[in-house]
Amino acid sequence: MGFFSKDIHSLDDLFVHTLRDIYYAEKRILKALPTMVEKASSATLRQAFQSHLGETEGHVRRLEEVFRMHGVEASPVKCPAIDGIIAEAEEVASEVADPEVLDAALAAAAQAVEHYEITRYGTLVAWAKRLGRNDCATLLQRTLDEEKATDAKLTGLAETQVNMRAA
Template sequence: MGVFTPDVHTLRELYKAELERALNMEKQIAEKGLPAMIKAATSSELSSAFQSHLQETQAQIQRLERILDEVEGEANEGKCKVISQLISSAYSEVGDATDPMLRDVVLIAAGNQVEHHEIAVYGTLRTWAEVLGEREHAEVLERTLEEEKAADAKLTALASQINVEVPVA
């Protein structure tokens, strides 16, 4: 189901559909994205950051499943095509980077892109939960939003260290 299809008539239906896509997004990240990024990273700090975020992502999956149980969502019904494309693009770009340090730069950029999408998704979901009067959901989604912002900030900090080590010409 797409966001703007005839199947969606209310904000609550849209909220449920987006929760389903968010769950699919996190599962793709946990099963495909982060394990490959951990394996490809040269920097031990970068690998550790990805490993730490994988553990957070697994907790986020559990929280989304609990929320979906409460709204009677059908887990994994909606596929997150954006994350699928970002992961696919990252695989391609990492494969093209023959220099290990350059590969880390590519991994950080890909990680930031994923985080920015997650920040947008969770900011939207939190706002919709508030409008729908789902305060507990909003609190859980806010927690996840803050985790995603922290992961993005960590990658940005690592980029400031790693990017300067890569030849520019």
């Protein structure tokens, strides 16, 4: 089902499609984070990635709970956006030899991922409320809050440590 597929007839259909999109994205992020942990030279950045790995596992479980509550199968749909963000991060990382510059690149890539997730979860919260699914909105809001906190943490790390070392 493509984003503007004929299979999307209602806001509920769009809500489910977008849930499946972010479900794919979270699972893709779970696969990418261990490599980011391994490549980071900064212990603080490595710890931030490791911590977010655990959070992301929780996000997947929470999404599976939203699917269950909404009465639909928890199945992913391919998300070209997250694939592109991760592919770009991998390409840039493969071109950087200096470990401190690589840390800056990894932090920036992680923030691009966070920003994508923030837009998706913000939209899903709004749609869940509009559909009268405050139960789903509450779970999705928890994840949105965690994604915003991760983005703020990455910003702090970048501004106070990682970018300074790379310069």
